[in-house]
Amino acid sequence: DIQMTQSPSSLSASVGDRVTITCRASQSINYYLNWYEQKPGKAPKLLIYAASSLQGGVPSRFSGSGSGTDFTLTISSLQPDDFATYYCQQSHSSSYTFGQGTKLEI
Amino acid sequence: QVQLVQSGAEVKKPGASVKVSCKASGYTFTSYGINWVRQAPGQGLEWMGWISAYNGNTNYAQKLQGRVTMTTDTSTSTAYMELRSLRSDDTAVYYCARDRSVATGDFDYWGQGTPVTVSS
Numbered sequence: 001d002i003q004m005t006q007s008p009s010s011l012s013a014s015v016g017d018r019v020t021i022t023c024r025a026s027q028s029i030n031y032y033l034n035w036y037e038q039k040p041g042k043a044p045k046l047l048i049y050a051a052s053s054l055q056g057g058v059p060s061r062f063s064g065s066g067s068g069t070d071f072t073l074t075i076s077s078l079q080p081d082d083f084a085t086y087y088c089q090q091s092h093s094s095s096y097t098f099g100q101g102t103k104l105e106i
Numbered sequence: 107q108v109q110l111v112q113s114g115a116e117v118k119k120p121g122a123s124v125k126v127s128c129k130a131s132g133y134t135f136t137s138y139g140i141n142w143v144r145q146a147p148g149q150g151l152e153w154m155g156w157i158s159a160y161n162g163n164t165n166y167a168q169k170l171q172g173r174v175t176m177t178t179d180t181s182t183s184t185a186y187m188e189l190r191s192l193r194s195d196d197t198a199v200y201y202c203a204r205d206r207s208v209a210t211g212d213f214d215y216w217g218q219g220t221p222v223t224v225s226s
Contacts, residue, residue: 001168034212036151043201043216044143044151050210087151091211094165096141096153 002026002090006099013104017078021102023071023088032092033071035064038101039084047086048073078104108132110202110217117223118192125188126220128202135183136160139205141213142176142187144198152198156205157185192224 003026013019023033031051036044046055048064051071061076075082083106088099113127128140142154155166157176164176175188185202200220203213 032211034210036213038151043203043219044213045216046206046212046214049206049212049214053210055212055214089151089153089212095167096156096211098143098151098153101150 001095001097002029002093004088004090004097004099006086006088006102008102009100010103010105012106013078014106015078015080019075019078019104021073021086021088021104023066023073023099025069025071025090025092028068029090029092031067032090033064033066034089034091035062035073036087036089037082037084038087044087108204108215110204110215112200112202112217112220115221115223117225120192120194120224120226122192122224123188123190124192124222125186126200126202126222128185128187128217130159130183130185130204133204135178136180139208140176140178140185141203141205142174143201143203143213145201145219146195146198149198154187154200159185189222192222194224196222197224198222 005024007022033051035048038044052064063074085101085103109131111129136159141156157164159178177186202217204215206214
């Protein structure tokens with residue numbers, strides 16, 4: 001299976017900060033990388049698909065970039081609603097895998 | 107609007123089986139696949155497998171091969187996930203999620219989750 005490694009595992013930030021989360025794949029996955037946000041007790045929510053495409057209804061302060069093995073999720077100006085856990089997911093191989101998550105805290 | 111509504115919480119004993127349902131509405135069921143993802147308490151997301159609602163083809167995570175079966179009932183637009191020989195480490199919230207596109211493999215709609223507790 002393709003291993004997905006996120007960094008950092010946790011991150012403290014303030015409202016208005018610019019935040020970047022990194023996801024690295026154990027082998028090239030082209031652009032087959034998706035990002036999700038999860039809040040406690042809730043199902044994950046799709047933010048970014050195909051590395052850089054913004055899912056409908058997601059605020060434009062979220063952006064994704066990268067290809068091959070290295071990817072980033074950037075939140076340009078943190079809002080109070082953005083404090084959550086973020087996961088990357090590869091869909092290059094037929095056996096999908098998630099990163100371990102990055103918890104974004106105030 | 108697209109909705110995936112899952113069955114309710116389950117409590118099972120070790121060695122038993124559990125079957126979770128996921129009823130879809132608001133879209134053409136057979137045009138999309140359904141994935142199952144689970145999350146153990148305090149842990150991350152684990153992909154369990156995928157089923158095509160069009161033809162029933164499946165693809166299971168290797169670690170669950172032989173214990174998991176995913177099926178669909180197109181007459182009721184419902185997907186099912188059965189997990190057998192339950193162990194305590196199968197305790198988790200189980201989610202179904204629609205596969206938005208075979209081309210990108212992302213999950214655009216999710217069910218609300220079904221807690222499954224395995225305990226003697």
